[in-house]
Amino acid sequence: MNSAIADGSAARIKHKKSLSHCALETVPYAHRMTPLTTDSALMLRYRDGDVGAFDALYHRHNDALFRYLLRMTRNRAAAEDVYQEVWARLIKARRNYRRTAKFSTYLYRIAHNCFIDSLRRNRRYDGGAPDTALNVADAGPSPEHDAERAGMRKRLIAALNALPIEQRDVFLLHEEAGLGLEDIAHVTGAKRETVKSRLRYANRKLRAVLSAGDDTAARALDGDAQ
């Protein structure tokens, strides 16, 4: 656990050095990314003025990206602000878009950088109490009527909120964005082995909370993360 915390601190310092602002005019690792994907093709079409292509691209990623930011900020209003900023950056950068990067990596790198920037600007959702509404918020039809499932969801989200920010970031990039370790490393600026370690810690802690079957473990994790 201590190594995880130390690991997180080191990463935080690295973030401060490497992520100057919410932008991606330069993607230093672009040459190592996978080439053209369908998403990239849509982005290129949008770059050339096809609004329909953007529409399709947007609806592929909007909900997952929103959830990523919602969990990272732990505050709905903040998440909405950053969410808009991310898309605005993407729209603005379309003229310079090149299909050298996997689109989802490109998108989540913007999102990650925007989140880090907003974190620096406003510490309200770093270390503060998470937005309680997030634990019960739900959209669309789902088996939330099942009380047991609802309870599990609540515990899982609470435990996720309690994770150190670097572990939460890696977990969400893996589960919401569907990124692999290498891509997460590119997005966060951390080494691949560091990413792997953070993901392992995150999974272990979340599993512990759910195994405990009550909120005690989540509270313990919360103390751990401070």
Place this chain on the structure above:
Amino acid sequence: MTDQQPPNDIGRLYRSVSNEAAPTELNETILRRAARDARRPRGSFLGRWPALVATSVTAGACAVWLLGPMHSAPTDNAPEQTRAVEDFAAAAADGRDRIREIGDAASAQIPAGDPSAAQSLHCTPEQTATLVAWSACIAALRDQGRDTAASEEMQRFFSVHGVKAPVIE
């Protein structure tokens, strides 16, 4: 290289319960913005360097505005240069019809009759007060066959403004 982690129960569970959607109003806002941005032209010099072009145009306009009056600075007492320049711009906007209209009015003010007397006629101070009226006066003189007077007025116009009076057909 095995980039992906093996499937795990926590990840599956998380994905099954994480189902918040992006707010509809945000979706609409962003899609509108994307559409608006896509309508803007891209790839042209003007599109890529709007600030540079705007700066160049502004600098050029300022240079003309400043150097123009210096170049055409009258040696005698010029009649309200500033007002004349404004009128000239206005005339350009209004077009030749407007100039013709002023010319007709100026023509009516020039007395006909004795040709020798007519040759000595010149545009009145009121007519030379503005570029438009002065140009119209010169045109009226030429229309009436008073070529000498028209030439003299044209010379005077040139000495004051540094350019020839526009020819009105």
